[in-house]
Amino acid sequence: DHRAVESLEANRGFDLGGGRTFMAHARTQQTDICGLTGGDILGRIGRRRGEVTLLAGGPPCQSWSSAGHQQGFDDPRGQLIAEYLRVASELDCRFLLFENVRSLVTARGSDGVPGSALAWLRERLFSLGWQTKVELLNSADLGVPQRRVRVVLVGYRAGDAPSFPTPTHAKEPIAKAKPWCTLGDCLARIAPPTADELIRPTGRLALELAALAPGSGVKSPGKCEATRPGGHWGYKQGAFLADSKLPARTVTASSQQDWVQDSNIGIRRLSPRECAALQSFPHTWKFIGNRSTQYRLIGNAVPQLLASAVAKALAKHLDAFQMSNLVDADKKTELIPLGPALRAAIQYTVKEQLRNGPSRLAAPLRRRSRIIASVS
Secondary structure (H helix, E strand, O other), rough: OOHHHHHHHOOOOOOOOOEOOOOOOOOOOOOOHHOOOOOHHHHHHOOOOOOOEEEEEEOOOOOOHHHHHHHHHOOOOOOOHHHHHHHHHHHOOEEEEEEEEEHOOOOOOOOOOEHHHHHHHHHHHHOOOOOEEEEEEHHHHOOEEOOOOOEEEEEEEOOOOOOOOOEEEOOOOOOOEOOOOOOOHHHHHOOOOOOOOOOOOOHHHHHHHHHOOOOOEOOOEEOOOOOOOEOOEEEEEEEEEEEOOOOOOOOOOOOOOOEEEEEEEEEEEOOHHHHHHOOOOOOOOOOOOHHHHHHHHHOOOOOOHHHHHHHHHHHHHHHOHHHOOOHHHHHHOOOOOOHHHHHHHHHHHHHHHHHHHHHHHOOOHHHHHHHHHHHH
């Protein structure tokens, strides 16, 4: 994505504080991962195999996201996970790190069984020498003004397991945790929208939004289910009125962002600059491209505060633990199971598929096509 590379370069030298600047020693390369080798990377950075501490990557989420068609490995983008694993193996990194949409936990592999895509990924990493820790992290719990829940996976060598970050915020105030940062808090900290940034609803949508209470949206066609004969209703994309008293819903890569009720202007859509703030980017961060490109770059990003929290937890482990501390007794000869919360999510999806899968497939074609159109 040349615009992503251009945006990185546009922010090179950004003052991070503490005498640090963004990408001070970084090198960028725009290329297709299918043609990239670990040897290429090692040659450019002057390292040998086994000398890279961390490979952080983001396999495309579109093939797993509930906002798409969830074709998984049948989607060419879903197959890029294998390329990520290939490069990791060629580098022989100490740690691997990536995040993805929460639906990757229950995604179906080639066998059609919920959870088998993640199981394949973890088993493949294990065969290449990495144990894995997987966790669902809510960005709001780490100070991001957005309820963005993402899967974070860390690959590590046996006996060298780092920890995930401890939540710093909570929905309800508790000891050692601040209350969630809300959408209203976030918007109050940045300049109001300019005339060029304003997008207002028109026609029927304007009437529908005006009738909504904050925190609700225009209903989409229902999915026929055995447990819900009248349909399982959701919200149409681009037709949701946000609740300013809560962290925002997930910022997407689409131009169809949520609407807000502005006390001075009325109902308007969240602008790219506001979406960037909801992703916890600095307010002067640059995104290269037109408005739709900026929405895409911002929505595809990892929230800065979430990324920073994960990085700090990993750095803390590196400061306290050296590879020389490993002993054979600590090494595991089997793949460590997923945690109970993730296993429960997979089991629920299996049961839900048994209950409602046949009735969804039996839904009239016209209704199913409307459902697809509403989320594509």
